[in-house]
Amino acid sequence: MNNYKARSSAGWLWLLGLGIFILVIIVFPMLFVFRETPVWVSFMNVGLGLLIGVPFIYIALQVREISYIFHADHLEISMGRLIQYKVKFSEINELVKKDLTITLWSSMRLPGLALFKVPYADEGVVSMCATSASKNILLIKTEHGKYGITPAAETDFVNMLTSKIQ
Amino acid sequence: MIFENDQIFITALITILLSAAIWGGLFYSIGSKQKIYGLFLILMLPFSALVNLLIKSPLNQMVIKVFDLQGGVNLQQPLFYLLFLAFLAPVTEEFIKILPIFLPAVRERVKKDPLWSGAWLGLGFGLGEALFIAYGISKSSQFVGLPWYAFGGYVGERFVVCLIHAILTGLLTWFIFQKKFFVGYGLAILLHFFVNIGAFLLALGIIGLAFVNILFLVSVIILVLIFEKIRKNLLKSNINESEETVYFRRSK
Numbered sequence: 001m002n003n004y005k006a007r008s009s010a011g012w013l014w015l016l017g018l019g020i021f022i023l024v025i026i027v028f029p030m031l032f033v034f035r036e037t038p039v040w041v042s043f044m045n046v047g048l049g050l051l052i053g054v055p056f057i058y059i060a061l062q063v064r065e066i067s068y069i070f071h072a073d074h075l076e077i078s079m080g081r082l083i084q085y086k087v088k089f090s091e092i093n094e095l096v097k098k099d100l101t102i103t104l105w106s107s108m109r110l111p112g113l114a115l116f117k118v119p120y121a122d123e124g125v126v127s128m129c130a131t132s133a134s135k136n137i138l139l140i141k142t143e144h145g146k147y148g149i150t151p152a153a154e155t156d157f158v159n160m161l162t163s164k165i166q
Numbered sequence: 167m168i169f170e171n172d173q174i175f176i177t178a179l180i181t182i183l184l185s186a187a188i189w190g191g192l193f194y195s196i197g198s199k200q201k202i203y204g205l206f207l208i209l210m211l212p213f214s215a216l217v218n219l220l221i222k223s224p225l226n227q228m229v230i231k232v233f234d235l236q237g238g239v240n241l242q243q244p245l246f247y248l249l250f251l252a253f254l255a256p257v258t259e260e261f262i263k264i265l266p267i268f269l270p271a272v273r274e275r276v277k278k279d280p281l282w283s284g285a286w287l288g289l290g291f292g293l294g295e296a297l298f299i300a301y302g303i304s305k306s307s308q309f310v311g312l313p314w315y316a317f318g319g320y321v322g323e324r325f326v327v328c329l330i331h332a333i334l335t336g337l338l339t340w341f342i343f344q345k346k347f348f349v350g351y352g353l354a355i356l357l358h359f360f361v362n363i364g365a366f367l368l369a370l371g372i373i374g375l376a377f378v379n380i381l382f383l384v385s386v387i388i389l390v391l392i393f394e395k396i397r398k399n400l401l402k403s404n405i406n407e408s409e410e411t412v413y414f415r416r417s418k
Contacts, residue, residue, distance in 0.1 A: 029315045098410035101401050102196050103394065111195050121401040133195070162414050 002070040007152040009131035011113025012063035018110075019056030023049050063113065066129055068151050070160060075140075077129045077149055083115065085127055087140055087147055089164045094141035097158075100126065100134045100148065109133050114148060169304040176314035178300035181321045182293050185328040189289050193332070197282035202275055206283070209266055210290025214298045217262045222254055239369040252366050256358035260351060263291045263335045264342065280343040281336045281396060288335025292328030299324065326386060330361055333393045340396060357392075361385045 026049030030042055037045075065080040077085040101121040102109065109118050114128035114137075123139065123146055130137055130150040138154065140147040140161075151157035169175075186207060193203070230237045235247055243251075266272045266287060276283040303309055303320070334354045341350020364381035367373045373381075 025318070025321075029318065092414070093416045094412070095414040096410045096412050103398065103401075111191070121398055158413050165414055165416075 004068040004151040004153055004157045006066040006068070006129075006131045007150050007154075009112035009150075011110055011131055011133075012060045014110040014113065015056050015060035015063070019053045019058075019060060022053035022056065025049075026053070059115070063115075063131070066131065068149055068157065070164065075161065075164075077127075077147060079115065079129055083129050085129065085147055087142055089161075091142040091144065092140055092161075092165050093143065094139075095158070095161060095165070096139050096141070097136060097154075098139060100137050100139070102134045118148070170307050171304050171309045171312060173312060173314040174300045174303045174309065174317055174320070177317040177320055178297055178324075180314075181296050181324045184321070185296065185325050186289070186293055188325075189328055189332060190286075193282060193285055193289065197285065198279045200275065200279075202271075203283070203286040206266070206272070206275075206286040207290040207293060209272075210263070210287055211294040211297070213262055213265075213291050214259075214295035215301075217258050218298060221258050221262070225258075226251070226254065239366065241370055248370070252363065253355065253359060255362060256355040259291070259331075260334060260338060260354040260358055263288055263331070264338055267339065267342070276339055277343060280339040281393075281400060283336075284339025285332040285336035285393075287339070288332035289328055291335065292324070292331035295327065295331070296324040326382075330358075330386060330389060333389045334358055336393060337396070357385070357389060361389070 027046050030037070030045050059082065062080040062082055065078070066083075067078055069076040069078065073089060075087045075089065077083065077087065100123055103119050103121050109115075109128070111133055112131060114130045114133045116128065117125050118128045119125050120134075126139065126146045126148045128137075128148040130148050132150050137148045137150060138158070140149070190203075190207070226237070229235070229247065229250055233244075233247065235243060237243075239248070239251060264284070264287070267276050272283075272287075276287075299320070303317075309317075334357060337357075338350045338354040341347065341353065344350075361382065364373070364378035364385075368375060368378045
């Protein structure tokens, strides 16, 4: 098998909930005051709600697309069109499994989900494409950066990766 | 009618649940995971009402009476009274928020993890304050007839204020267990004063709402930065490098 999926988590539900929440708090009240509010204000609010809320929902739906694919000379870490990391086997210096220590600052880190570049207290900035924010992260350290992933069939994945690296 | 507007309590309930879930969830996920913190939240709920009704209000009335003042936030008041009002909330609230650490069970927990324990105490206070302010709004004739969803400003402000209280109390308890009570208390008072100063100057008619929002945002950012700095330093001293499984390490 060359294509590994991420282990399941409820992280995507947080994003979905957040997206829906934003739509509800911004768009829902407008329905009640639509007639009394200037048209441009209504459109601006609804537009703002959609602009902020819809991307969260889109990302939530993309989380199921997370996959770790082995190619001839590199590992592809991807989440649909949003994340495409290519890690050359020859550039991998270290492969470890550990709990990362999270900070308050992050681009996209929720319980059960970590995406894009996330700063951690112990490892610095890690390019994440994982269904866990900090627990049991498989950390790939390369010359150019660190990558955090959470494959479902972890033992198989580790065996495959170590055989490719060595 | 008991309340001029009872719809605010629906908004308050949403705000309290939202703040508890989001800030509590964040604290639980990145701080130490202790079930007792849930009790901290419940324990702190009445403290805002207590400090307002039993300390702040009587103190204010006493000063008004002793100095024969009219009271209220306006430029007709003497400077000392305006300063008194500006520091009344920071001085009293920052102190009452740490009172529970005199309880042995609370003290034991705070000793082990002062930063996060304090943050949970502060969050509980913030939730209680949201309820107390909702009570104030419910009694005001200014808001008669408004539906629950018209209090969006209340939701946003109280949501952020819960975090502010959490950070301020977290900082104070951290300083207390560093044996620097006066430094921590002084810092908490100054930061609280800084957070409140925009709204205070707005009430005096000195600055506009836009500037108030900027000041508020800046003060929140400063608070989060200070809290994060302390938290990061604590983490660095606690990180155990050995807890990892090495599958591969390239020999150099």
